[in-house]
Structures are given as structure tokens and as C-alpha cells.
Amino acid sequence: MFLPTLVSLFFISSATVRASPCVAFDANWNLLAFNLNGKDWNAGTQDTWSSTTDITASNRPPFDAANTTCYLSQYANAIYAINADSKNPSSLYIYDAAAKSWSMQAVNAGSFDYTSFGAILDHDTNVFYALSQGNLFSLDMGLLKAANSTPLSWTNDEQVPYPSNYVPVMALAQNHIHFLDVPNVPAGSADIFVIHYSYFQPQSQAYPLPDGSAFPTTYGHVASFFQADNTVQQEFAFIPADSSATYVVNVETNTTQALAAPTTKDAKATYFAGVTALVQLTSNGTVSYLSYLEGNTSTNIAATWATVSNLAAAAPPSASSSSSSSGSSSNTSSSHSTTSPSTTASGAALGASVQYSVFITCVLCFAAFVV
Numbered sequence: 249m250f251l252p253t254l255v256s257l258f259f260i261s262s263a264t265v266r267a268s269p270c271v272a273f274d275a276n277w278n279l280l281a282f283n284l285n286g287k288d289w290n291a292g293t294q295d296t297w298s299s300t301t302d303i304t305a306s307n308r309p310p311f312d313a314a315n316t317t318c319y320l321s322q323y324a325n326a327i328y329a330i331n332a333d334s335k336n337p338s339s340l341y342i343y344d345a346a347a348k349s350w351s352m353q354a355v356n357a358g359s360f361d362y363t364s365f366g367a368i369l370d371h372d373t374n375v376f377y378a379l380s381q382g383n384l385f386s387l388d389m390g391l392l393k394a395a396n397s398t399p400l401s402w403t404n405d406e407q408v409p410y411p412s413n414y415v416p417v418m419a420l421a422q423n424h425i426h427f428l429d430v431p432n433v434p435a436g437s438a439d440i441f442v443i444h445y446s447y448f449q450p451q452s453q454a455y456p457l458p459d460g461s462a463f464p465t466t467y468g469h470v471a472s473f474f475q476a477d478n479t480v481q482q483e484f485a486f487i488p489a490d491s492s493a494t495y496v497v498n499v500e501t502n503t504t505q506a507l508a509a510p511t512t513k514d515a516k517a518t519y520f521a522g523v524t525a526l527v528q529l530t531s532n533g534t535v536s537y538l539s540y541l542e543g544n545t546s547t548n549i550a551a552t553w554a555t556v557s558n559l560a561a562a563a564p565p566s567a568s569s570s571s572s573s574s575g576s577s578s579n580t581s582s583s584h585s586t587t588s589p590s591t592t593a594s595g596a597a598l599g600a601s602v603q604y605s606v607f608i609t610c611v612l613c614f615a616a617f618v619v
Contacts, residue, residue, distance in 0.1 A: 267286065267312070268283070268311050268313055268314060268315065268316040268331075268332070269281065269282055269283040269284050269311060269316070269529065269533060270282050270283070270311075270316050270318035270329065270332075270518065270520075270529065271318070271518070271520050271527055271529045271535060272318040272319070272320050272327045273320055273474070273520065273521075273522040273527075274320065274325055274327065274345035275320065275322050275323075275325035275345065275478075276293070276325070276345075277293050277294065277476075277522050277523060278290050278291070278293055278345070279291040279292070279293075279294070279297070279522070279525075279527065279535075279556065279559075280303070280327065280343075280345070281529070281535060281559055281563070282311060282318065282327075282329070282343075283311035283316075284533050284535075284559065284562075284563035285533070285563040285564070285566075287302055287304045287563065288302070288303045288304045288305070288308065289301065289302060289303060289559060289562055289563060290303045291535075291556055291558055291559050292558075294522070294524060294525050294537075294539075297556055297557065297558050297559075298558055300559060300561075300562040302562075303348055305348055305349055305350055306350070307349070307350040307352070308341070308343075308350045309329055309332035309333045309341040309350070309352070310332070310333055310334070310335075311329075311332050311333075312332075312333065312334045313331040313332060313333060313337065314331070314334075314363075315331045315363075316329060316330070316331050316332045317329070317330050317331060317367070318330075318520070319367075319369040319376075320369075321369065321374050321389065321391070321393075322371060322474060322478055323374060323391055323478065324374065324389075324391045324392065324393040325344075325345045325346055325393065326343060326344055326345060326392065326393040327342070327343040327345060328340055328341070328342055328343075328369065328376075328389065329341040329342075329343065330362070330367070333352070336352065337357075337362050338354075338355050338356070338357040339352050339353060339354055339355055340352075340353045340355050341353070342392060342393065342394060342395055344393045344394055346393075347393075347394075349394070351395035352395055353392065353395035353396070353399075353400060354395075355387070355399060355400045355401065355402065356399050356400070356401040356402065357402055358401060358402050358403075358404065359381070359383070359402075359404055360378070360380050360385050360402040360404075361380045361381050364380060364381060365378045365379060365380035365416070366378065366379050366380075366415075366416030366417065366418045367379075367418065368418050368419070368420040368425055368472075369389070369420075370420065370423060370443055371420070371423065371474075371480050371481060372480060373388075373423075373443065373444075374389045374391060375387065375388045375389065376388075376389065377418075377425055377441075377443065378402075379408055379410075379416040379418065379427075381412075382407060382410070382412050383404050383405070383407050383408065384404075384406050384407075384408050384441070385402045385403060385404055385405060386402070386403050386405050387400060387401070387402050387403070388400070388403075405446065406446070408448075410427075410430060410431070411431060414430065415429070415467055417429045417467060417468060417469075417470060417486075419438070419470040419471075419472060419484040419486065419497070420472045420481055421472060421480070421481045421482055421483060421484050421499040422480055422481070422499050422500070423442075423443045423444055423480055424440050424441065424442055424443065424499070425440070425443065426439070426453075426484065426499070427439040427440070427441070428465075428468070428470070428486060429466055429467050429468070430452070433452045433465070434452070434454070434462070434465070435462040435463065435464055435465045436454055436455055436456055436457070436461075436462020436463050436504065437452040437453060437454045437455065437462070438452060438453055438455065438497075440453055453499075453502065454502065455497045455498075455499075455502055455503060455504045456502075456503065456504065457503070457504050457505070457506055458503070462504070463486055463488075463495040463497075463506075464488060464492075466488050466489065466490075467488075467489050468486055468488040468489050469486070469487045469489070469517065469518065469519050470484050470485060470486050470487075470519070471484065471485045471519040471520055471526060471527075472484040472521060473485070473496075473521045473522070473523065473526075473542065474521065474522055474523050482498060482499060482500050482542070483496055483497060483498045483499070483542060484496070484497055484499075484521075485497075485521055485526050487510065487517075487519060487528075489515045490513070490515070491509055491512070491513040491514065491515070491517070492509055493506055493507070493509045494506075494507040494508060494509060494510065494526065494538060495507070496540070496548070505545060505548060505549070507538065507540075507548055507549060508538060508551060510528050510536065510538075510553055511536060511552075511553040512528065512536060512553075514528075514530040514531055516530075516531040517530045517531065521540075524539060524540055524541060525537045525538065525539055525540060526538045526540055527556070528553070530565070532565045532566050533563065533564075533565040533566055534555065534560070534565040535555070535556040535559045535560070536553050536554060536555050536556065537553065537554060537556055538551055538552070538553050538554075539551045
């Protein structure tokens with residue numbers, strides 16, 4: 249009779265837990281990829297994407313939650329990871345990019361719902377703003393680049409003027425939050441929340457394309473482009489969930505560019521922007537990028553998506569999809585994230601999978617030792 253060993257039981261139980269990686273740029277514009285094939289990588293700057301450095305360090309999060317999102321604090325040169333630890337769902341992990349070290353920051357969630365939210369990290373204040381369950385929350389990060397012993401707290405600031413079924417698509421530019429895909433707001437327009445005055449503008453703002461057309465009213469992913477001189481973002485990318493195009497919105501000129509659609513069509517992909525590149529992380533771990541130069545329309549229109557080859561060599565994409573968040577995201581994107589319409593279901597499925605695997609492990613352990 250076959251008696252399972254503790255090692256085999258470990259692999260039986262852990263095989264059902266799907267990884268949730270994320271990508272981000274640090275303040276020196278090194279592309280960082282976390283939890284690709286279980287390791288963390290520094291791919292270097294865009295002009296040197298030929299080799300990678302393994303930066304996997306102790307105290308890193310397990311990246312085992314359903315919707316991990318990463319954000320760059322440009323002033324602190326730190327990466328903040330939310331939903332990176334299923335056992336500590338309300339905690340936030342901080343990666344000090346200069347010291348190459350991780351720490352876990354305790355956070356009081358209050359009524360904030362980590363299974364359903366969209367968020368941005370404001371550049372100037374280093375405060376998270378998130379829409380969750382119809383309310384706008386904030387979380388002040390100070391200039392933390394390492395966790396401190398005092399828990400932080402999400403603050404419920406106000407109710408938003410949107411219906412309960414609105415799935416937030418939030419982008420950051422000029423210290424304003426731009427809400428896309430808002431009911432009754434025309435295509436190509438955004439509702440705006442002015443962060444420094446805690447004020448929703450009464451009218452939406454239009455961002456037309458040169459031919460007068462508009463980006464669609466649909467759920468999608470966003471990522472804000474950083475500035476090399478550490479000033480506020482002026483542009484953000486919007487990628488519809490069907491990956492039909494890449495739109496870049498400039499809030500200074502109130503215009504939009506339509507650029508090449510991602511080569512990989514993946515509704516669960518996440519995005520993160522630096523200064524001169526928009527990066528896509530697909531659900532199977534493929535990392536691609538679109539080169540971008542602010543103000544250079546002809547160059548941007550001609551640009552095409554390409555794979556970050558050194559990351560593909562170091563951490564080959566998996567044949568099957570892994571769990572990843574929508575948006576970004578990173579980031580917001582660089583400063584954004586949003587749970588997609590299917591997020592709650594995928595999170596529930598992951599939880600059920602983990603619980604089932606733990607149950608099977610316990611049964612097999614009992615059988616092994618009894619027999």
C-alpha cells in the first residue's frame with residue numbers, strides 16, 4: 249500500500265494554490281517582477297532589458313491572494329503590495345527598492361472590503377484613495393519605505409455619487425482621480441475627484457481623439473505614466489478589458505491617443521507604466537511592453553508591443569493561467585488597481601481550492617499515521 253510522505257502531502261496541498269504576481273517600476277525605472285515562477289526579479293532599465301537579477305528576499309509576501317496589486321511611491325522609492333498574503337489579508341507589504349528588503353505593515357481595515365475595490369496611490373500626498381462598497385476610503389502611507397509598529401487605518405471619507413453596482417475604473421493624473429465607465433457619462437469622458445479639495449467636479453471632462461471619436465464606455469484597466477523629474481503624472485493609459493486598443497489620455501491638453509492594442513488579449517492582465525513604457529503582465533506570467541514618449545505622437549502611433557525577453561528567459565510563462573488582478577493597476581498601474589467584475593468569484597474559487605486542499609491534506613495525514 250502506498251503511504252504518502254509529508255513531502256508528497258505538501259505538494260498535493262500546495263499545487264492548488266495559484267500564484268498572483270505583479271510588476272512595478274522602482275523610482276530609478278528598473279522593472280521589477282514579483283513572484284514570477286515563485287521568485288522576484290529586477291529586469292533593469294528599459295535600455296538594458298537583456299539580463300535579470302534575482303532579488304527574492306526574506307520576509308517577502310507569499311503572493312497567494314487572488315488580487316495582488318502593486319504601487320510605486322516615487323518619493324520613497326518603495327513598492328506597496330496589497331492583497332499579497334491570504335493569511336494576512338488586511339496587511340500591506342512594503343518593498344524598499346534601495347535596500348532590497350520586505351516588511352509587513354499592519355493595517356486596520358475597518359469597513360474597507362479587500363475583495364471589492366479600486367484604488368490609486370496619489371503621487372504628492374502618498375495617500376491611497378480607494379472606492380469600496382460605494383464609499384471613498386483613504387490610507388495615509390506617510391513616506392514609509394519600511395513597516396512601523398503602529399498599525400495604519402483605512403478611513404471612510406465619504407459616499408460616492410455612483411450606483412452600488414459600479415465597478416470602479418480609477419486613473420490618477422494631476423492629483424485628480426479620473427473615474428471611467430461611469431453610468432450616464434459619455435464615451436471618451438471621465439468623472440473627476442479633486443484630491444486636494446476632496447471635491448467631485450459637477451461635470452465630466454471629455455478627452456476626444458484627434459478624429460473626434462472617443463474611447464469606449466466599458467470596463468478596463470488603467471496605468472498612469474510617471475514623470476522623470478518626480479512631478480505629478482499628466483497622462484494615463486486605458487486598456488479596455490477586451491484588449492481592443494491602448495488609449496493614452498493627456499489631462500493637460502484634454503486629448504486622447506489611440507495606440508496599438510496589446511498583442512496578448514487577456515481580460516485578467518494587469519498593467520503598470522513607467523516614464524517611457526507601458527508594461528502588461530498576463531495571467532500566465534508573460535511580461536510585454538509598449539514603448540512610449542510623451543508628446544511624440546508619430547513615434548507612439550508606430551510603436552508595437554514586444555516581450556520583455558530577459559524576464560521570459562529567467563521565468564518562462566506557464567502554459568496554464570495563474571490568478572492575477574485586473575488593473576493595475578499596476579496602478580495603478582503605476583498607481584492604480586481595480587478588482588474586475590469576476591474578481592469576487594475568482595477569489596472565492598481560490599479560497600475554496602485552498603480549503604479543499606487543506607482538508608485533503610489532513611485526511612491523508614491521518615491515514616498515513618494511522619496505517
